Amino acid sequence: MNSTTSLATTPFLSAHDVATIVQRKGLDACLRGMADAIHADFLRWPEFDKCARVASHSADGVIELMPIADAHSYAFKYVNGHPKNNALHGLPTVMAFGLLADVATGVPELLSELTLTTAIRTAATSVVAARALARPNSRSMALIGNGAQSEFQALAFHHLMGIQEVRLFDTDPLATAKLADNLRATALKVVICASTAEAVRGADIVTTVTADKTNATILTPEMLEPGMHINGVGGDCPGKTELHPDVLRAASVFVEYEPQTRIEGDLQQLPTDFAVTELWNVLAGTATGRSSATQITVFDSVGFAMEDYSALRFMRDTARELGLGQRLALIPDLADPKDLYSLVRPTVLRAVAPAPLPETIAA
Amino acid sequence: MNSTTSLATTPFLSAHDVATIVQRKGLDACLRGMADAIHADFLRWPEFDKCARVASHSADGVIELMPIADAHSYAFKYVNGHPKNNALHGLPTVMAFGLLADVATGVPELLSELTLTTAIRTAATSVVAARALARPNSRSMALIGNGAQSEFQALAFHHLMGIQEVRLFDTDPLATAKLADNLRATALKVVICASTAEAVRGADIVTTVTADKTNATILTPEMLEPGMHINGVGGDCPGKTELHPDVLRAASVFVEYEPQTRIEGDLQQLPTDFAVTELWNVLAGTATGRSSATQITVFDSVGFAMEDYSALRFMRDTARELGLGQRLALIPDLADPKDLYSLVRPTVLRAVAPAPLPETIAA
Numbered sequence: 001m002n003s004t005t006s007l008a009t010t011p012f013l014s015a016h017d018v019a020t021i022v023q024r025k026g027l028d029a030c031l032r033g034m035a036d037a038i039h040a041d042f043l044r045w046p047e048f049d050k051c052a053r054v055a056s057h058s059a060d061g062v063i064e065l066m067p068i069a070d071a072h073s074y075a076f077k078y079v080n081g082h083p084k085n086n087a088l089h090g091l092p093t094v095m096a097f098g099l100l101a102d103v104a105t106g107v108p109e110l111l112s113e114l115t116l117t118t119a120i121r122t123a124a125t126s127v128v129a130a131r132a133l134a135r136p137n138s139r140s141m142a143l144i145g146n147g148a149q150s151e152f153q154a155l156a157f158h159h160l161m162g163i164q165e166v167r168l169f170d171t172d173p174l175a176t177a178k179l180a181d182n183l184r185a186t187a188l189k190v191v192i193c194a195s196t197a198e199a200v201r202g203a204d205i206v207t208t209v210t211a212d213k214t215n216a217t218i219l220t221p222e223m224l225e226p227g228m229h230i231n232g233v234g235g236d237c238p239g240k241t242e243l244h245p246d247v248l249r250a251a252s253v254f255v256e257y258e259p260q261t262r263i264e265g266d267l268q269q270l271p272t273d274f275a276v277t278e279l280w281n282v283l284a285g286t287a288t289g290r291s292s293a294t295q296i297t298v299f300d301s302v303g304f305a306m307e308d309y310s311a312l313r314f315m316r317d318t319a320r321e322l323g324l325g326q327r328l329a330l331i332p333d334l335a336d337p338k339d340l341y342s343l344v345r346p347t348v349l350r351a352v353a354p355a356p357l358p359e360t361i362a363a
Numbered sequence: 364m365n366s367t368t369s370l371a372t373t374p375f376l377s378a379h380d381v382a383t384i385v386q387r388k389g390l391d392a393c394l395r396g397m398a399d400a401i402h403a404d405f406l407r408w409p410e411f412d413k414c415a416r417v418a419s420h421s422a423d424g425v426i427e428l429m430p431i432a433d434a435h436s437y438a439f440k441y442v443n444g445h446p447k448n449n450a451l452h453g454l455p456t457v458m459a460f461g462l463l464a465d466v467a468t469g470v471p472e473l474l475s476e477l478t479l480t481t482a483i484r485t486a487a488t489s490v491v492a493a494r495a496l497a498r499p500n501s502r503s504m505a506l507i508g509n510g511a512q513s514e515f516q517a518l519a520f521h522h523l524m525g526i527q528e529v530r531l532f533d534t535d536p537l538a539t540a541k542l543a544d545n546l547r548a549t550a551l552k553v554v555i556c557a558s559t560a561e562a563v564r565g566a567d568i569v570t571t572v573t574a575d576k577t578n579a580t581i582l583t584p585e586m587l588e589p590g591m592h593i594n595g596v597g598g599d600c601p602g603k604t605e606l607h608p609d610v611l612r613a614a615s616v617f618v619e620y621e622p623q624t625r626i627e628g629d630l631q632q633l634p635t636d637f638a639v640t641e642l643w644n645v646l647a648g649t650a651t652g653r654s655s656a657t658q659i660t661v662f663d664s665v666g667f668a669m670e671d672y673s674a675l676r677f678m679r680d681t682a683r684e685l686g687l688g689q690r691l692a693l694i695p696d697l698a699d700p701k702d703l704y705s706l707v708r709p710t711v712l713r714a715v716a717p718a719p720l721p722e723t724i725a726a
Contacts, residue, residue: 015695019706027707054417056432058466063437065428069419074426076441078462080469085700089468092700097471097693099441103421105452106443108460115695119703151704175701182704328691330460332378332478337448337455338538340482341514341545343382344390 010330013112013315017324021315022116024322028159031152033318034124035160037310042128045280047071048306052260055237060084062237066098068305074101075309077114081237083211092148093211094118100312108330110316114308119149121311122303123156125256126231129299130161130205132282132289133254134229138204139164144196144218144242145210145234146170146179153207153233154179158188165189169199170210197223208242209233215269221246226294235266236302243298245269251296254279254289256304265300276300373693376475376678380687384678385479387685391522394515396681397487398523400673405491408643410434411669415623418600423447425600429461431668437464438672440477444600446574455511456574457481463675471693473679477671482512484674485666486519488619489594492662493524493568495645495652496617497592501567502527507559507581507605508573508597509533509542516570516596517542521551528552532562560586571605572596578632584609589657598629599665606661608632614659617642617652619667628663639663 013021022030041048053066061082068075077098085091096114101107130138141163143150147170157163166188170176180190193199200206200223208218211234219230221244230251235241243266253276255261262272279299281287290297319325332343376384385393404411416429424445431438440461448454459477464470493501504526506513510533520526529551533539543553556562563569563586571581574597582593584607593614598605606629616639618624625635642662644650653660682688695706 012691014692015706016692019695022707023709049419051417054414054428054430056412056430056437056466058432058434060467061469063430063432063464063466063469065417065430065439067417067419067426067428069421069426071421074419076428078439078464078471080464082467082469085468090700091468091470092695092697092703095469095471095694101426101441101443103419103426104423104445105448105454106424106426106445106458107454108441108458113693113695116703116706147701148703172701178699178702182702182708185709328375329377329379330476331458332382332455332476334455336541337453338510338535339541339545340455340479340511343378343479344385345545346386346548 009327009333010108011110011316012326012328013110013319014326015113015116017319017326018113018116018315021318021322021324025318027155030120031124031156032160034121034311034314035127037314038121038125038307039128039283041306041310042280042283050257050305052257052263053305066305066308068309069103072103073309073313074103075099075305075312077305077308079114079118094148098308098312100316110312111328111330112312112315114311117311117315119152121307122149122233123152125307126153126207126233126299126301127156127160129254129279129301130157130229130231132279133297133299134205135227135290135293138229140167140203141205141207142167142199142203144169144199144206144208146175147209147211149209149233150179151182153209154183154188155186157205158186163205165191167191167193167199167203169193169196203228205229205231207231207233210242212240215239215241217244218242219247220244221250224250224296226296228296230296230298231301232266232298233301235300236264238263238268241266241269248274248298251298252277253298253300254282255300256302260304261300261302264302267300372690372696373471374473374679375689375691376473376682377689378476378479380682380689381476381479381678384681384685384687388681390518393483394487394519395523397484397674397677398490400677401484401488401670402491402646404669404673405643405646413620413668415620415626416668429668429671431672432466435466436672436676437466438462438668438675440668440671442477442481457511461671461675463679473675474691474693475675475678477674480674480678482515484670485512485596486515488670489516489570489596489662489664490519490523492617492642492664493520493592493594495642496660496662497568498590498653498656501592503530503566504568504570505530505562505566507532507562507569507571509538510572510574512572512596513542514545516572517546517551518549520568521549526568528554530554530556530562530566532556532559566591568592568594570594570596573605575603578602578604580607581605582610583607584613587613587659589659591659593659593661594664595629595661596664598663599627601626601631604629604632611661611663614661615640616661616663617645618663619665623667624663624665627665630663
């Protein structure tokens with residue numbers, strides 16, 4: 001690998017690189033930058049070529065591909081959801097990576113980890129929606145589900161929306177203890193609760209971010225209070241819901257991309273003519289968000305490819321700014337693009353110098 | 364990075380690694396191994412969860428994702444097709460990479476270049492089809508389109524099917540000269556022709572592997588001769604065809620995955636009730652392939668995700684055998700999978716040691 005920029009050498013951000021970016025830049029600044037990027041991209045929603053993600057379901061989980069493109073950049077994310085991974089394998093429930101590419105040539109422009117990045121972009125998206133939908137004076141948030149994404153939700157709402165108190169509940173008390181411990185160094189007031197109902201009581205915002213692949217009813221109608229905003233993050237797969245259908249019926253429901261949310265969101269429980277509003281319309285001012293202080297709003301979030309597009313571009317720009325990242329020979333570098341065979345031609349000195357091999361794959 | 368195998372460190376085969384594999388193992392052996400793997404996987408066709416690939420079209424080309432899974436392994440390929448890349452940018456028309464993952468956990472098991480690998484797998488697939496469809500005593504092949512994939516087609520048919528003579532034509536004489544030069548060291552007799560008609564005359568097999576994104580008619584009915592087998596490789600995208608529709612009407616047509624070929628293959632020119640046979644049925648003995656020495660057969664090949672699944676597994680096994688490849692921190696390695704925040708926790712010694720950074724991304 002030489003030091004000149006080659007179209008055929010792809011910038012790569014490993015999990016270590018992205019962790020370093022977040023540590024150097026600050027999680028606060030990353031959440032803020034990501035939220036701004038996502039908001040800006042929502043405002044140019046019609047420019048994107050969109051589709052519902054492509055899911056491959058199995059007994060234990062799902063593996064999904066999430067492509068999207070505008071006129072210049074193509075992005076996709078690989079992401080899994082395996083709720084039993086923690087308990088059975090000591091592995092994360094959600095793991096991801098993704099790519100940015102040039103629409104004009106198909107050349108990959110960035111390969112990046114997206115596990116950590118997804119947690120940040122999901123929390124940033126939650127805030128983008130809550131800024132438009134929650135009461136502006138919201139100060140307390142219930143956080144139901146205290147797993148891998150919960151710190152990012154708590155800190156995004158704290159830093160970007162002024163949430164002062166988080167009320168925690170998880171069926172796994174160790175997860176709650178971990179979250180409370182991670183939040184100890186912040187100015188957030190942390191209240192550990194014994195049930196969802198206790199956590200939700202009096203909260204301005206309710207964030208549900210649970211992992212079970214079941215039709216759960218984490219939130220039921222009797223828990224609702226006037227003016228609440230519900231940030232439903234964990235109901236994001238066919239057969240995986242968190243909200244009782246009557247919670248949706250009692251609220252105004254906002255979604256990312258309607259065709260995908262009808263399949264994957266809590267919305268899957270309701271008839272296809274149940275009215276919802278796409279968030280981008282609210283941000284663009286072409287639809288009403290919250291219309292009164294007593295209205296109940298639901299952001300039925302499932303995660304949409306555009307948010308990963310925004311996140312990948314934010315991370316690419318930040319990596320450049322900090323001089324971080326590596327390069328991979330993902331694509332062959334050919335002197336004559338029609339002479340792919342030159343790579344394997346016997347007895348001829350190849351034009352491509354082999355890259356250093358830091359480590360071989362164990363057999 | 365340590366030497367123990369970690370679930371969170373993904374084996375990676377760069378373009379250099381795969382070129383080294385092919386050079387060490389021999390292209391002949393790779394084509395043979397890949398053809399055997401593809402044939403074996405076609406025989407268990409019903410075990411795969413299949414879908415047509417997901418395409419994002421733009422003015423200059425297409426970017427596609429091709430996912431597939433069986434009960435154990437998930438695979439996908441990213442691949443572009445930009446016919447003007449050679450002339451405008453000095454870049455390959457087709458570039459690709461892909462992934463193998465564990466269905467049970469979603470953990471990535473191999474990230475690999477697939478540009479070189481795709482050329483090998485496409486040629487291997489062509490031979491798998493031709494073994495079942497061409498006359499067994501076929502000795503000469505016309506090769507129309509002498510670009511990046513043409514050497515692989517010529518050598519696959521030479522080594523695996525006994526083709527002794529190739530008859531070359533391309534609208535770009537330099538491409539033909541390059542192909543002829545690359546084949547000089549082999550036992551193949553090379554005949555350079557002045558037109559498609561001249562190349563096709565008397566050939567037992569006709570392989571079309573052109574790149575234009577147009578409804579071209581490379582092959583017209585008057586060129587057909589009794590008993591010919593046509594291996595149509597380049598007509599693989601909506602609006603990108605190679606065969607006059609009457610060529611298909613004069614022949615028995617075989618396809619990989621019918622729903623995808625109806626969209627992308629030369630078949631897109633014919634009504635949806637035009638009868639075709641899926642190749643796997645012929646291989647499994649549940650459908651008839653060639654029924655006489657005078658019948659004209661067409662393999663309307665577009666490239667199907669299963670072939671990449673087979674190719675990725677073949678390359679993974681061969682890399683292990685040769686001790687080649689690298690490892691990437693594509694996924695974070697977490698002591699507690701619910702504690703993703705540990706990666707970015709301020710002022711605390713992180714459990715994950717940063718990987719060496721061989722090179723920074725140029726700003």
